Structures are given as C-alpha cells and as structure tokens.
Amino acid sequence: MRTRAKICGLTRLEDVQAVAEAGADAIGLVFYPPSPRNVSLELATLLASQLPPFITCVGLFVDPEPEWVEAVLAAVPLDLLQFHGNEPDAFCRSFARPYIKALRMKPGFDPTAVVDQWPAARGFLLDAYTPGVPGGTGESFDWQRFPQDQQRHWILAGGLDAGNVAEAIRIARPYAVDVSGGVESSRGIKCPTEIHAFMKAVRSQGVNA
Numbered sequence: 001m002r003t004r005a006k007i008c009g010l011t012r013l014e015d016v017q018a019v020a021e022a023g024a025d026a027i028g029l030v031f032y033p034p035s036p037r038n039v040s041l042e043l044a045t046l047l048a049s050q051l052p053p054f055i056t057c058v059g060l061f062v063d064p065e066p067e068w069v070e071a072v073l074a075a076v077p078l079d080l081l082q083f084h085g086n087e088p089d090a091f092c093r094s095f096a097r098p099y100i101k102a103l104r105m106k107p108g109f110d111p112t113a114v115v116d117q118w119p120a121a122r123g124f125l126l127d128a129y130t131p132g133v134p135g136g137t138g139e140s141f142d143w144q145r146f147p148q149d150q151q152r153h154w155i156l157a158g159g160l161d162a163g164n165v166a167e168a169i170r171i172a173r174p175y176a177v178d179v180s181g182g183v184e185s186s187r188g189i190k191c192p193t194e195i196h197a198f199m200k201a202v203r204s205q206g207v208n209a
C-alpha cells in the first residue's frame, strides 16, 4: 500500500494548487488562532472551494469550544477533523465528521497503550513532544518508536521534509505522513518547490506493505 501524504497549514490559494499538482492526498487547515498558520473562516472557505475532488480537506483544532467547531463546519466543507489537544473521544465524535487524534511522543510514552481511549478515531497522528507547544514545531522524534501495529492507521508527523521523509518512511512504515514546517519558505508560508520535492521523496519510498 502506498504511503499517503497530508500537507498541513495551508494559507494561500497557490498552496492549494501546489498540493494538487504535487499529488498529495490531503490538506490541513488550521483553526487555532495562536498558530502562524491559522486561517479565518472566509479564507478557509475559499481555499477549500479550490480543492480538486478526491483530496481530503482536514480541519485542525486544539481543545476548541464545540460551538467553534460547529461554526467552522457550517462554513467550510471539511471532510475530516484533527484534534491536537486533550480532547476525549466523546468530544471528538460529537461532530458530524470522522476524526483523527494527534498524540505527542513524550519520552517513555507508548501510543499503543492509550489508543483504545479513542475508539471512534479513524487514525492517530504521532507528533514530536515539545513542552507547552501543541504541534507544528518542526521537531522530530525517534522513528524507531513508531508503532508497527498495522491494524491501525498511524500517521507520522514532526520535523519531516524532502530530505528525510524517505528515510522516515523506511524506518517507521506509516500509513501516512504529515508535514507543515518542512515545506515552508518562512513560518506559515508554504513553498511550492518544497511541496513538490516532499511529494517526490514520499513517492520514491511510498510502499509500506
């Protein structure tokens, strides 16, 4: 099975075009005001409207108020929700969309020991752990720690870029990879050349079966 790829934190129309041309499977729109990648409802609606069919549009939240998620869903045609905070399953599953749960790989943390707490999750995104920062740090974790349980959809994130993603896939064998800072020219601004290079590297190593 080929490795899927999501490009997270798009903020411009040219980013959508680059992602589609490069052949990524999903985009992420950040609805978290402290992030440099945060998008307004208006911008998110515009970006989502330009997405070709069969590319998944993911909305990213960090411990949101439920009313905020509902407001986003009413305005933006999201396919999937991504929760990056301490949201329990009952909260994540209370919206009319499937969801994935992000977990941060603190030293000594074993994600396989906790995933049953989110029985409705369609997948688990494993990101680096940086105290006080919920995600998008550009930091990586030891890919040898990545679970090899092929029964779940494990997504590798954290510090990936065109130069290391092929090696990361070879070691971790993830269902999918997720990148943000590694395809940016400056914080919050995606770089089309880096997006293309990232996808080329993913496809060069993209079989995990």
Ligand SMILES: O=C(O)c1ccccc1NCC(=O)[C@H](O)[C@H](O)COP(=O)(O)O
Pocket (backbone or CB within 6 Å): 008, 009, 028, 030, 032, 035, 036, 037, 060, 062, 084, 127, 134, 135, 136, 137, 138, 139, 157, 158, 159, 160, 178, 179, 180, 181, 182
């Ligand atoms: O992107 C952000 O600014 C962000 C803020 C708060 C929580 C999560 C965030 N991003 C999550 C992602 O999906 C990133 O792709 C993932 O954390 C990896 O980021 P990076 O290491 O920059 O590739």
